[in-house]
Amino acid sequence: MYADYLHHDNECSGNVGLAKNKCLLDLKRRFQEHGEDIMEACGFPLPTAANQISELDRLRMKYDPEQQRDLLHSYLEEKPNTEEQERLFKYALENKQQLLI
Numbered sequence: 001m002y003a004d005y006l007h008h009d010n011e012c013s014g015n016v017g018l019a020k021n022k023c024l025l026d027l028k029r030r031f032q033e034h035g036e037d038i039m040e041a042c043g044f045p046l047p048t049a050a051n052q053i054s055e056l057d058r059l060r061m062k063y064d065p066e067q068q069r070d071l072l073h074s075y076l077e078e079k080p081n082t083e084e085q086e087r088l089f090k091y092a093l094e095n096k097q098q099l100l101i
Contacts, residue, residue: 001023001026001027015061015062016061017060017061017062018058018061018062021053021061
């Protein structure tokens with residue numbers, strides 16, 4: 001079931017975080033159809049899924065922060081930022097909370 005979401009769902013398209021979330025939501029819906037206590041009867045609770053995820057949350061699930069950090073460092077080693085790019089990058093990092101609003 002999870003593999004279906006991981007490999008055959010257009011929204012997930014190989015994204016582990018989104019596929020896991022959609023699979024959990026589907027399981028939750030199925031359990032609710034047959035009574036929520038079925039999970040407890042099985043002896044194990046399922047992890048909870050986010051019902052409403054924002055676009056920012058989807059991107060956070062889609063891209064692993066450590067991988068992205070390593071990718072950025074490898075790009076910067078090959079071709080460092082210009083002074084203007086570096087100034088804008090630092091500005092964005094310092095003001096990221098204000099820029100998101």
